[in-house]
Amino acid sequence: xxxxILIAGVAVGSIYAMIGICYNVMYSxxxxxxxxxxxxxxxxxxxxxxxxxDLQWPIWIGFPAAMLVGVVFSMITEFIAVRPVLKNLDQHxxxxxxxxxxxxxxxxxxxxWGTEPRPFPTLVGLSPAGLAxxxxxxxxVCVLTMVSVDLFYRKTLWGRAFTAISEDADxxxxxxxxxxxxxxxxxxxxxxxxxxxGFAGGQLLFAFFAIGALLTFYGFIPIAIGGIGSNxxxxxxxxxxxxxxxxxxxxxxxxxxxxxxxxLFIIVLVLMPQGLFGSTVARRV
Amino acid sequence: xxxxxxxxxxxxxxxxxVAALPFATMAQTSxxxxxxxxxxxxxxPNSSPGIGFDxxxxxxVEEVNQAGGIKGRKLEVVTRDTQGDPTKAVNAALELxxxxxxxxxxxxxxxxxxxxxTPLIARNKTPSMVYGVVDTLIDxxxxxxxxxxxxxxxxxxxxxxxYILKNLNAKKVALIGxxxxxxxxxVNLSEQELKRLGATISYKALIEANQSDVxxxxxxxxxxxxxxxxxxSDSAALNARLINxxxxxxxxxxxxxxxxxxxGAIKPLLTAPGNWNAVYNIGYKQTSFxxxxxxxxxxxxxxxxxxxxxxxxxxxxxxxxAAGYDAVQLxxxxxxxxxxxxxxxxxxxxESLRGFAGAYGRYTxxxxxxxxxxxxxxxxxxxxxxxxxxxxxxxxxxx
Numbered sequence: 001x002x003x004x005i006l007i008a009g010v011a012v013g014s015i016y017a018m019i020g021i022c023y024n025v026m027y028s029x030x031x032x033x034x035x036x037x038x039x040x041x042x043x044x045x046x047x048x049x050x051x052x053x054d055l056q057w058p059i060w061i062g063f064p065a066a067m068l069v070g071v072v073f074s075m076i077t078e079f080i081a082v083r084p085v086l087k088n089l090d091q092h093x094x095x096x097x098x099x100x101x102x103x104x105x106x107x108x109x110x111x112x113w114g115t116e117p118r119p120f121p122t123l124v125g126l127s128p129a130g131l132a133x134x135x136x137x138x139x140x141v142c143v144l145t146m147v148s149v150d151l152f153y154r155k156t157l158w159g160r161a162f163t164a165i166s167e168d169a170d171x172x173x174x175x176x177x178x179x180x181x182x183x184x185x186x187x188x189x190x191x192x193x194x195x196x197x198g199f200a201g202g203q204l205l206f207a208f209f210a211i212g213a214l215l216t217f218y219g220f221i222p223i224a225i226g227g228i229g230s231n232x233x234x235x236x237x238x239x240x241x242x243x244x245x246x247x248x249x250x251x252x253x254x255x256x257x258x259x260x261x262x263x264l265f266i267i268v269l270v271l272m273p274q275g276l277f278g279s280t281v282a283r284r285v
Numbered sequence: 286x287x288x289x290x291x292x293x294x295x296x297x298x299x300x301x302x303v304a305a306l307p308f309a310t311m312a313q314t315s316x317x318x319x320x321x322x323x324x325x326x327x328x329x330p331n332s333s334p335g336i337g338f339d340x341x342x343x344x345x346v347e348e349v350n351q352a353g354g355i356k357g358r359k360l361e362v363v364t365r366d367t368q369g370d371p372t373k374a375v376n377a378a379l380e381l382x383x384x385x386x387x388x389x390x391x392x393x394x395x396x397x398x399x400x401x402x403t404p405l406i407a408r409n410k411t412p413s414m415v416y417g418v419v420d421t422l423i424d425x426x427x428x429x430x431x432x433x434x435x436x437x438x439x440x441x442x443x444x445x446x447x448y449i450l451k452n453l454n455a456k457k458v459a460l461i462g463x464x465x466x467x468x469x470x471x472v473n474l475s476e477q478e479l480k481r482l483g484a485t486i487s488y489k490a491l492i493e494a495n496q497s498d499v500x501x502x503x504x505x506x507x508x509x510x511x512x513x514x515x516x517x518s519d520s521a522a523l524n525a526r527l528i529n530x531x532x533x534x535x536x537x538x539x540x541x542x543x544x545x546x547x548x549g550a551i552k553p554l555l556t557a558p559g560n561w562n563a564v565y566n567i568g569y570k571q572t573s574f575x576x577x578x579x580x581x582x583x584x585x586x587x588x589x590x591x592x593x594x595x596x597x598x599x600x601x602x603x604x605x606x607a608a609g610y611d612a613v614q615l616x617x618x619x620x621x622x623x624x625x626x627x628x629x630x631x632x633x634x635x636e637s638l639r640g641f642a643g644a645y646g647r648y649t650x651x652x653x654x655x656x657x658x659x660x661x662x663x664x665x666x667x668x669x670x671x672x673x674x675x676x677x678x679x680x681x682x683x684x
Binding site: 001004005008011012116117118119204205208210211214246249250253254255257258 | 464469490491492493495496497498500501502504505521522525550553554
């Protein structure tokens with residue numbers, strides 16, 4: 001029983017962690033927490049199921065096509081919901097703009113795809129040591145994503161440019177880093193990561209229009225717990241939320257899962273507002 | 286007056302009488318129609334039942350009108366698509382009552398909308414038939430002109446409890462619902478009733494409809510020694526996960542419960558088709574196949590006549606069409622018995638119905654009971670048996 005709880009918790013926590021990474025990548029160049037992150041996961045699951053499951057496209061075509069949908073939607077998010085409000089970040093207008101866009105895409109998915117959950121196809125067909133693909137695939141993909149994003153930030157010029165912009169956008173601009181182009185590229189990357197989260201987790205969550213809202217909320221909590229901007233924090237936070245949800249469901253029942261999750265969120269915010277891995281920023285006064 | 290003048294006058298009177306005949310006929314056929322306001326979700330997430338009911342209603346109205354209407358008055362259906370939205374349902378109900386001045390209201394087709402519109406319709410004293418199952422929709426004192434066609438939620442739970450205790454001879458029940466208002470209320474209702482009937486609730490759980498993994502819940506239910514799993518959820522995702530989790534737990538206890546356990550949306554979500562064995566959903570005797578694969582004779586005739594009129598049945602459920610048909614037949618009987626279209630008279634006429642046989646079921650209404658569906662006509666169906674719009678009876682019905 002304990003093993004079953006851990007396996008399920010780690011699997012779903014990995015999906016939350018990847019959505020958290022998606023939030024972080026968008027935040028790194030725009031200082032915007034985009035509420036379309038969860039919908040990227042939904043699009044990855046829905047289009048993956050449609051292209052590979054319904055249209056029977058081979059995985060090597062269906063997978064990049066599903067990722068392309070996430071990338072395009074993320075670029076639309078940057079253009080429509082983020083760029084126009086960047087001048088008024090202190091008014092947090094991005095909350096309304098990204099939420100509105102998220103609701104629009106959710107409704108569009110409900111109309112086109114339908115409001116019933118549909119199956120996501122089996123991709124690899126392997127169950128090592130009896131572990132179903134729906135459990136090991138999200139974990140594997142999450143680990144690979146973490147490592148790749150980490151390497152990207154530390155070893156590539158673009159990654160360093162992202163870091164520079166996130167630390168001091170004005171200084172980065174003064175150094176000639178093309179801020180807008182970097183922001184668009186970061187949203188491309190975020191779109192890929194978000195769609196990948198939904199694609200890898202499709203067998204667990206189903207291809208369902210409603211998972212977007214779920215991932216938006218439960219993908220936000222890991223970065224609040226782990227520290228906004230910290231991908232390691234998103235991983236720890238995501239796994240913590242996933243496992244805690246399963247434990248809460250087992251011990252107190254499904255009705256209280258949301259209560260327990262948000263209680264953890266509030267406790268961490270009160271005790272460590274910067275998150276587990278976030279850093280306090282010194283400000284000259 | 287001379288004889289020739291009298292004859293002329295008689296001839297003139299005869300000519301006038303003959304000439305007036307067409308006008309008399311016109312006067313007869315120009316009796317105002319009986320307007321039925323039809324509140325239905327034809328589009329949106331809850332539209333599947335509405336589409337089925339709509340076909341039954343339109344078929345029934347055509348049948349009644351072709352037979353000359355009700356005492357010479359044709360039926361006219363004024364349809365409003367509520368899209369499953371209570372706000373739209375309220376606006377549509379007000380428009381139908383105030384502008385269209387309908388004589389009778391049918392719908393809405395789900396409980397959420399019904400809870401919003403029923404008080405308004407009742408205040409206007411418009412007789413109405415509702416399709417929602419939530420128990421509070423019907424109250425002969427609060428809503429004296431509102432009647433229900435479908436069974437109430439209490440009747441559903443009673444039928445499931447009877448099947449568990451009498452047909453399956455199970456005493457220990459694992460009771461699971463989703464964490465919605467419906468699931469929570471129905472689980473509590475079931476728990477109360479089952480305990481009263483001498484059963485033991487060995488496990489009880491409320492699960493979020495979107496919870497990705499329910500294996501631990503199923504393990505706990507199995508460990509509790511439950512002999513049957515009673516499920517109250519209309520979520521295809523949750524129901525499919527529970528069915529799959531039962532298979533993964535290598536557990537053969539039957540799953541009994543909500544009609545949605547037999548939904549077509551579940552099949553593609555199952556990890557193996559055999560997982561759907563020993564799953565029994567609420568169904569209706571009139572529209573269920575027996576072991577030999579036959580529908581009741583009256584239903585077969587109904588189905589043949591519906592198909593002959595080119596009403597589609599292949600993409601919907603037969604009982605939805607039958608329930609739509611019955612709404613119109615009940616209205617017809619109400620007006621015929623009342624002999625008038627006054628709401629009070631129609632209400633009394635409906636309350637005098639005893640065992641009125643429809644295509645979907647039998648109805649008995651009284652002054653103190655406006656839930657007319659006969660609970661003995663509610664049965665359990667094999668969830669994996671859907672074919673040609675109907676299900677097969679679950680084992681144990683003495684077929």
